[in-house]
Amino acid sequence: MARVYVGLGANLGDRQGMLERALGRLRAEPGIEVVRVSAIRETPPWGPVEQPPFLNAVAALETDLPPRELLERLLTIERALGRTRSGARFGPRTIDLDLLLYADEVVDEPGLQVPHPRLAERRFALEPLAELEPALLVPGRGTVSALLAELH
Secondary structure, eight states: OEEEEEEEEEOSSSHHHHHHHHHHHHHHSTTEEEEEEOOOEEEOOOSSSOOOOEEEEEEEEEEOSOHHHHHHHHHHHHHHTTOOOOSOTTOOOSOEEEEEEETTOOEEETTEEESOTTGGGOHHHHHHHHHHOTTOEETTTEEHHHHHHHHO
């Protein structure tokens, strides 16, 4: 089983309820065990599009699914919860599930990059990740706590 970290975010509608529904769906997925979940925090939007604030969290999972299959499951959960990708990139969304880290693996395939390519720039992902595992090593980048300190 691989330890995996998934970022959760929502900034439209019932944000808290959407995060809870996404976690419920993750818990119900065969081959995925939700081990821990960070506190949920409100964060300012990231990116060029004017939009409401987000609620964000990170979930630590154990899985025997390979990275591509796990990503497909995350995308399926997003779609089931009403996520569409027709709007602006980095725009508002009902739910966002990002595969941040997959054990100590580095994956660079079309449509799948692990560690998440913008993880080191995103306080909204690093803070809840640091809450769960501050000494966790992000392959090729350093520890979560060091990356977070670079943002201060």
